[in-house]
Amino acid sequence: MTEPEDIVVGAEFAAYRDGLLDAVRPAGPTAVRTTVRRRRRRTTVVAAAAVALAVAVPVVANAALRPPPAPPAGTPTPEPTPSTSGGPSATARPEPTTPTSTNVAPPAPGGRLTRADLLANIVDVPAWLPETGCPGGRMRLSDRLQEEGDITVAGMDHGDVDGDGDVETAVLLRCLSGTHGPTQVVVFDRDDDGRIVTLGRVFRSADPTPQVLLAVDVRPDGTVRVEVADIARPTAGGWPLEWSQRQWRGYRWDGDRFEQVSGDTTFGENKHAVNLSVTVEPLRWGPPDAAGGRTGTLTLTVHNASSQPASGFYVEVWMQAGIGPDGTGWSVCEDPPPPVSQKGENLPCRVGPLAAGASRTLRLGLRTNSPSSGNGLVDVAVAGTPDHPLSDPWTEDNKVRFSYR
Template identity: 35%
Template structure:
């Protein structure tokens, strides 16, 4: 083999060994590195054509390859070598722990705890309710310690009204100074476990409202969908001898972040079948002497139902007469206690009823007139509401 070929083979073997050791530590930088590598190889072959240059280059390289020299790191890269990128992997920085949102306080308050709790009650409507407990109120056995007419009504309802993942307590508080008024309150606990009032869901209008149009009665509450509060409301505030005439109407309320607002259900009350519209008229009452001290007389009374519903109960006729007068008989009207009132059956919408009433007096009548009141009543004699004041008429009294 010619010396030139032998030297060329020595160079080839030497660079192959050098490449094998360096390769694990370097990474060519793309196509530019490949082109530089090819140019470098051509340059090496050109230098090998000169015997002196070949020996000058081959001796140290062969010595390195033959001697099996080892180093503690990759060999130095010549200045004219292709650019390389040395990659190193740094340890990943520890990621901070994800922040944890504290759990919302549990706002469920049992009925027993609620009955002896202290919490804030917003102001009541002006009028009869001025004396109802308000502000920070302490309860004992479900009644306000400062005003026993203010009390917790019914069972609490549990709803997540503020969407914090924990339920709140919704309860009705009522006050009955003369008639009854109501508040629906949402209660919660703070971070220390103290009971706090989140807000008033809705309240009755009391003496400040207009019966038949505003909320005057609250029947009950229940949970709605998506944190809403369903409230059963009515439009009349019963008082004294009046019976409850309100309709049941469900309305929906939701928390907007600062207050409760109505979110669903009716916003007005329609015609009420428990409210009457009666009119009454009467003929003259002619009293005739039947003895030295006895007088009797008969008159006819016409009752008309001008409403769009039949009267919700029986219709009672009440006569305001002298204590010495007595109702002797009636047609189709059952005499009640005291012999000054009688009842007829329910009158259909648009219908009328005529009643004949016979009276007696123990002395010569001194009255020139008497008054008759007509209204619908329930079985306990509670009076239903009327669109106007209770129907009444004056009966003119004459002597024959």
Template identity: 40%
Template sequence: MSDVDPRLRDRFAAYRAETVTRIASPGPEQARRTLRLRRRRTAVAVAVTAVALAVAPIVAHGALRDDGSLPTPAETGAPTGTPSTTTPAPTPSSPPTPDVTTSTSPAAPDGRISRAQLLAARVDLPAWPAGSPKTCLTSDVRLQPSSRTDYVSVLTDVELRYTDLDDDGATETVALVACRFGEASAKQLVAFDRDRQGRIVTMARVVGTGEGLDDITDAAVTAEGEVRAQVADIQPCCSMRSYWAQQQWRTYRWTGDGFTQSDGPRSFGTDPRLTDLVLTGGDLVLGPADAGGKRPGTLTLTVTNRGPVDVAKVGFAELSFVGALTKADSSICRPWQEADESGTSCRTAGLRSGERRTYTFHLLVDPAELDQPSVRAVHFDDQDRHWQDLTYRDNRVDVRVVS
């Protein structure tokens, strides 16, 4: 029993004593002994119960061991280095919540402005070209409708255009404004927007006359926020013909500080529709005077087309200032007609580029009305439209009376 727990030996000893007591004969002494034994048994029973409660889990666990030995208190867990079969599975972690940043910036104001709203507002305009009339105002301007012909800032009839110019998600407005400048008008294509309070404000000038061009005739925009301007090298006025102007489309883009050209031609160059007519001669030979004092005369002129364009018809301007053409020249000048806006009273067959031809005109001249006359050769196309000349000076000669 040396390998039995001491607490168990005490229990067995108590059991033997109790058994012996029951066998002894009864009497007062036996009664006292029995009472003492019962008290001791009660105390031992309590102690044994407590020990049993403490030892039972250890004994039960030892029964599960292969060698039947009891584990020491330090061996209540899994042996070191042996994976535990009772480790709980890890709790799946929740997927990370995306870091969504909600913009608190207010939306850009809507810059779509109607014609009526633009005419009703007061706006600041970019500067007009130097030398413009003082009435072409730029500060706190109330734009006038295009029907105004005096020297004030007007909103032209060119259609307003709308697109997102500055990539802020809102629309802006492009308008063509003008102010009369002599016989023509200064013009500028201007971008307008609204501020946070809804007031109309000026972004910048897109392009204006005096910047390598003399006219702006139309405008367009793209979905990418670009502005397209139709520009011309001439702004027709006075006796100029509208078809003389060369027109181009140029594209402009907002840079954050202003507009810059991003596409299209940057200059006009020589008009490819024009040619160089050279007029020589000019000698006027007069005959004897008639009863009315007028004298017959012949005027010889030579025209050379130096090119590069063929001429459909050649006209002679201001010839009527020398004298009246006779019917003998009907084969040269057809049809007979009054001088047109170019001063041409005679049109004849055309000249190819590089071709030369000499003409002799028969005139009835009043010597008293000859006041240093001159004649000019004029280029006409097949639609009877007259054109300017590449070198204006050499297509004119002074008429010289030689007899």
């Protein structure tokens, strides 16, 4: 039978052993999960010891209050042993105890972190999508976004995320990359030594959607809610946030990672977003005419890759000075460009509409009065109406260079 004292000693030994293991465990998500499990195990052991003591103490106390049993009949009564000193037997007095040293390390702070805490320490940032160019790993966060790759705290909330009875900190991180920055929500905690460690990544922005995370909120049951938006990229014409579709999605910690438990998982078609692309064929000048000028045809195709129709689109042709429109191909434009310019200005053309999934090919005649060769540029943009504004947030395929000679 295990004595109460053995249970207490076992619990103390378990706590001592865990303290030694803390000194060799590396910081990081694995260490955090191990610490959480150890805290729960330690709580169970100590609770068991307390129950055992609660049962054992009354038993010992009752035994002390009962008188000893009488000896059997005929048993001789032992004679008292005389004192060798000749005087009364002295009872040993307890030595005065020295007060316990107060040089004990204070308990490690919990996982409730401030923005200042995060900026003042090196933290472990989970990886971003490779194409963003944002760094991951151990680093210092920035107070503000100034240079490419800077990462800052854009929002935070607190709550018991992993169910260990302590508070953790859910942080919205934003990185500066190009014209817009990717975002992700990460939960940070402290280990038993007070170091800031990463519990795990809750969710991160993606391509094509959601392109941005807007806010984070921790519920009393430990659910981490993240507000996401399908589109939030700055474009040439701007993208007001009210044009974006926004959702709240909830995530719970399952002991190893965060899994979505509430909210939508996809977005529907955004009625303000149209994805246009353009392809262009090289331009070749014909032989000189009677006036010494040369003409050619620029062939380009605009494609609407979205399921949202465009009420129109703009095409701009950029070439060197001295080249201008020629022929009837420009009649497709609602407002044809002016005659040849000597300043090298662009040749604009507004066309429309363009149905969802449809393509349209333009054959635009050009004329030059002197032999010329080089590289030109075609730029395409979607056109909306005041009642139904449109924008193209996917601009990577809206500009194409071409050669002419």
